[in-house]
Amino acid sequence: MTRITLTAPLSGPLVPIERVPDPVFAQKMVGDGISIDPLDQCLRAPCDGKIVQLHPAGHAVTVATPQGVEVLMHIGLDTVGLKGSGFTAKVKAGDAVKTGDALIDFDADYVATHAKSLLTQIVVTNSERVAAFAPRSGAVTAGQDVILELTLAGTQTEAVTESVKTVASEAILIPNPTGLHARPAAVLANLAKKFKADIRIQKGDQSANAKSVVAIMSLEIGYGDKVTLTARGDDADAAVETLTPLLWEGLGDEGCKPAPAPASVEVSPSAAPAPRPRSEDPNLLLGVAASPGLAVGEVFQIRHQEIQVNETAEGDPQQERDRLDEAVNQAKVQLEALQTSLHGQRAADKAAIFAAHQELLDDPDLLDIAHSALAKGKSAEFAWHRAFTTHADRLASLRNELLAARANDLRDVGRRVLTLLTGAEPERQEPPANAILVAEELTPSDTASMDRARVRGFCTTLGGATSHVAILARSLDIPAVAGIEPQALELPNGTPVILDGGKGTLRLNPTPEDIARIRETQERLAVRRQAEMAVAHEPAVTLDGHRLEVVGNIGGLAEAEQVPGLGGEGVGLLRSEFLFLERSTAPNEDEQFETYKAIAEALGPDRPLIIRTLDVGGDKPLIYLPIPKEENPFLGERGLRIGLDRPEILRIQLRAILRAAAFGKVRVMFPMVGLLSELRDAKAMLEEERQRLGVGPIETGIMVEIPAAAIMAAQFAREVDFFSIGTNDLTQYTLAMDRGHPKLAPKVDGLNPSILRLIAWTVKAAHDQGKWVGVCGGIASDPQAVPLLIGLGVDELSVSLPTIPSIKAQIRNLWLHECQELATRALTLETAAEVRMATSATAAP
Template identity: 45%
Template sequence: MLTLTREDVRLGCRAADWRAALAQAAEELVRAGRVSAEYGEGLLAREAQSSTYLGNGIAIPHGTPESRCYVRSTGVRVLQFPEGVKWHDGSQVNLLVTIAAQSDEHLDILRQLTRVLDREGVAETLARATNPEDVLATLTHLPVSAKLDAETLCLGVPARDHLELAMAAASRLRHAGCVESSFVAAIAGQQPLPLGQGLWLVFAATGVKTPALALATPEKRFQDAAGDVVGVFCLAAHGDAHRVLLERLDGMLARGDGNTLDGLPAEQILSRLAGESARAETARVRLLNPHGLHARPARELVLVARQQTAQVYVRLLEGSGEAVSASSLTRILGLGARRGQTLVFSAEGEGAAQAVAAMVEAVRGGLGEPVTPLDERREREREEVTARVVETAPVVPPVADEPMTAVPAAPGVAIAPAYVLRLPEFRYAERAEDAARERERLGRALVGAQQQLEALVQRTVGGEVSKILSIHAEMLQDPDLRDAAHESIGEGASAEAGWWRAIDTAARAQESLADRLLAERAADLRDVGRRVLGLLCGVEMPTPPEQPYVLVADDVGPSDVARLDTAKVRGLVTARGGATSHSAILARALGIAAVAGAGERVLALTSGVELIVDGELGRVVAAPSPVRRQRTEKRIEEQEARQRAAHGRRHEEARTLDGHRVEVAANLGNTAHAADAVERGAEAIGLLRTEFVFMGHPQLPDLETQIAEYREAFDALGGRPLVARTLDVGGDKPLPYWPVGQEDNPFLGLRGIRLTLTRPEVLETQLRALLMAAGTRPLRIMFPMVKDIEEFRAGKAIFDRVQAEVKAADVQLGVMIEVPSCALLAPTLAKEADFFSIGTNDLTQYTLAIDRGHPQLSAQSDAIHPAVLRLIQLTVEAAHAEGRWVGVCGELGSDPQAVPVLVGLGVDELSVSSRRVPLVKARIRELSLAQAREMAALALRQPTSAAVREALEAF
């Protein structure tokens, strides 16, 4: 972008008329070597087209596109005329900002200048300036822009009082980068102020980076002790820059529109705050002018606005600013509207409908410029002209009978035809003329989708799939979705565009709550949306085959895996993802053979091609030869026989061939599954994820509620030990009633023991409930996300105080080894902790610095990496030196290749999914301790996880 310097400014100029002023400006550009003499004619030609006067005494002369050939280098010259020059349109000009531009840089200068034009006294300041610095300061000192847009709205929060909404709004500002953590802390100590109409306000100036206004609304308006609650505004104050936000809020309240915010989508809330009342006539139109709303088309728009009997306002749909007067040129230019953006016109009173219609028609007509329809694909290409064009070769499908390497994600071997999941492409017109017809089309599609879902629910009675599809059916009946779609249709959108806009808006609102469970609900919304869109567009949604198949996809989320019909799905292959992704974890729980990170080539497969999926070795083979197929079928038969044998001995201890015992326990996410774990042969519960108790309640569960939940597990275990992890939530999986400020990297933030120590009364209640539920039965409690002895001691102090009162008979207190620092400091921790349990999922991502959900890197996040194994070795050695036991509760304990290595490293307990208990026991019985130690030493000598797996396979 062009910038202004001291050398660009000339003070005290005089001219008899505007032509003489332009001549001086041209001479300055020639003298600076920016242009040749002919450029002066270009300046005159541009004024003949339309005036370049902006307002407040400023004109911005520049040449025509044809005169760009006379520009030698881009530059600016600013000429001050203290006595003023009468411009050809009758305006008084005190400052010429004359531009020589080789392309369209003058548009950036224009947008920058329009932001200072409305400042009071700017014309006088520029006319009286006595040094270049004062001119530059006035022109370039831009006002701080206050933020109020969809990113600062937090809608549909599952809150029950206005204090929770205040914290949600403050956290949203933190997430948007407007404030720091100190701002959120300042808000936490406030009582919201009543604004009336069910609205409340909290504000602070501490830790503000950008002035902003957030709004948090509840799922449904409610009344608490303070009164009626429609929403809570949170203001980040900064000097005087936030005043415009308060004015907009005050204007909305003065119109009585506060009560109308209840249940409105983000777009309509922003329109109310922008100055559009609920009674206003509004209309939208896409701007098609090649260079957006620059001076010439803006002037044409202003002339149309001034001809209307009603006052017309305009705002940018994509912006966050208020609606400005369409009769003000400087205000129009200040919008900075670009080609492809949407202008929203509004007016009230007599003639309002005709006024907004006239504005829309003027914009569609081009405002005096030739316009062309918007080709969005071409526009994106135009915006990326600086990007390098890279020719990508077409993806080549896998070669027949050639094994492809992938990441083992879920044990098992399967043979079945491939079903390659590809989402269909929907093509539809954005606009439609007949709103009534479009609403009717949407209504038919909604009915059709409802019938489809009801039929699917009947076919899947009683399972998890049935529950999810029932939720989808409920979403179709949501009146808010239908009303939002109807509103868009009323504004000229097609049924398809209106419906998808409603779906996308609702899904984005769900995702913005930063809650993993709610994020999955957003995915469900889009699934529902695509089903209806398919009916509208006449596009059939992909339907899995009736016969058994291997699902091949780019990647799948947990909700996608949960929908799989395990009676038909024999295996799962993903192009992306890794062994510790949540979809892989769920695939293991469902007993589906799976590999991840197989690469894009698998997506080039044709559905129906036979696939072999080896979830133990991480192999995929397309179109296997008869010999390989027979060999694999024999292996599957042997595996099934092994499973039957393992199941028959599931209640026996797991001992190596030379008598070394390893306890095999089960991981549980719900106490209701404890009895099933015992039936499958679990010798203990090695990991109870207690957050299920907290996530299953709308508020913090009290002591009695928790005791009842934990007691269910103890009763089912029949005296077997229970290892409970204290509450492990935080930035990556927050509780709706315990809002946590948005963090740039929640995995490295306030979670686990760090979070519960901020509210010790919550931790104390949980510890008390566990101890009281246990009574005389064996209980092992462990703290998650401990980084060093200090955090353990802080938790232990609370534990000791509660245990002194309850006096549980058989209890131990331990640490989860998930953070590398904890493994490295295991010698100090082992002196005070009773046991260690290694969470290999988190330990792997922290050790390898790879987010297990990362689309490109997660395939490399393999817990059998030698660096992770080395940390496990250090942990076991430190624990055994102090007489402590060590368990592994991460997914590595289920990996058939890893089991011998973990036994060889000296791990005392393996806690795995209930399904895997019999097979893990059987694997241990096949080993000798000496053999396991040899395999562990072999693994530790390897440089990479791939090398570890190759070496173990060869062994």
């Protein structure tokens, strides 16, 4: 019998593996072994061997002995979420090591305060090679004391005859936020070992033994990666049928839909979504403002009929694939014709939505899921339905509202292809005159084809203000409410209602007086809008000659093209996230450059373009940039912190911005800056890339949206050319209230005197050093806030595009000295309600 001794890789007291506070290790799902509570900060080799796996996060390494025993050392618990912070690898895969060689240095203080535990596990992942484990106890010294003695078993190889068939799964998209790290890999390997079949997991052209934790981790399978399972043996069918749904559901990993993992593995339940606000008035239903405007009409319910499909194919897999390809191509032709029509109507923004639909039809993951189902004898209709609903359901479950809203787009384009495959008649529900449409969900196709002569507005129980349906409604000037209370679906057709898209409400059974008042308001607003548009291109100058710059907040090229026509003097905030969302990989430098260049050219040489660098985080993650679940994502990795932590992404964006500066008045702005060191690091990165490109400097600013930045405004002003105050986040951080909270949201008001004081403080600090200040948050578009901001000394208002003409018109009717007096008085008040009452006399009617 062969024996192997493992020497302590760290100094510290030994802990039985059964006492580790993690069921995956304690239940020996990774393998048998021992744990150490470390007293030093360098992990050393426990034996002679070869490095066969080093985790990308740097927290785990595997050494294979000459006898083929695989020894995994895992520093801490839940340390994969640190993404490498605090770990420095001293070796790489393939290196030969001797007992006592340094493998990983780690910052024990950092890891201890950012992870669940520092306990370090030493386990044999191919425990079937070991006949007996003899763990030691007590305190040990690294490189000297033995911690584990192994007695090897005889070599055992199970023959698999050539006559046994191989079974393959469909394509599986990994839902685990941090991929298949040690815990889910152990769950998979432990379950796979219950089958006699040889089971492999494949990613791209690489495959690994699904019964080996180390082998699985060596594939570096990340969130959203596509994998397949293959099994060969007598119980291959059962293995694939059992393991495939578990992989789909995340193998019990936190942050995924709970999988039926072994009972000993605790699975954290998903947090229940916050309840939506409900009205106490039986004649008033509440929702989310999706598209502003008032509409009077009668309810017309829209219902989408479920298209029935047969699961079993009538033809062979190739014939079914040909049918699917033909239907997809026909859908592309339809979408191309729709885009051409919209471009002819000078509706480039609406056309862009259907261009995105066209791209969805070429999504390789979507098609691979469909093709793998076709190969298993499923019909084209069934395979396609399964592919697009699987993807749509995953998107809809995301916390990021923008990404979740795209699920509806996928269902829309999915139904288009499904209709072509089945030959079903396209749904035609003709609404009557003065219709207020009510539906669980409308698709972009529904919205784009609405008859504006009949439809006055719509509301849906699903969706939000960022959905493509809401975007289309705003571009079509159709009042809309999303997320309306579900009882709206029970309203009979013909019920008289008043829809308020600005407030997000649906008023039932209005009186004739209510209706008359609304119609009078609509007529007055139409006349005022016409007058405002007639002078939209004139500057915004107060009655006593004080000028403000009024610019727009945009999220892409289509909106940039609208800015000049609305009288906008530039763009005060380009949300660059639109380039990074709804895709599986980050945009490259050239793609970003071409987009920024096109936007700069659309604005012209004299209108400034301020590009905010990527602003994402734990509360709005990207598929290809997984961020571990945080206890409070609003206080975690967000904004500039993400860029500094992933400098390769920020550097590419900065290079694209610098290149685009040759085509317009381009400026760069960093979001969520709280520390001077963060800003200086970002500026240093910008300067390095500028010098590499050999281009001139560009104006640089920050968003003041963290209270610390406002309080330290004098120090920050020395480092930048301008400030732009993001009042939305500044308000919720200052008041410690989530603006999306169902109960607290009404109290999150940017006119709270505390916020006004921070704005005043910021403006003074900037002006003292000759720097200008803009406001790009929601209150810049609020008529009641405009005179206050003028009085506080703000130089620029960056507003939502539709409000540009009205905000400019309002400014032309104000006196600077009156605004200053109003602002001084507002700073002495106690509540936002008092401030709003004080401003009501100067706000627009």
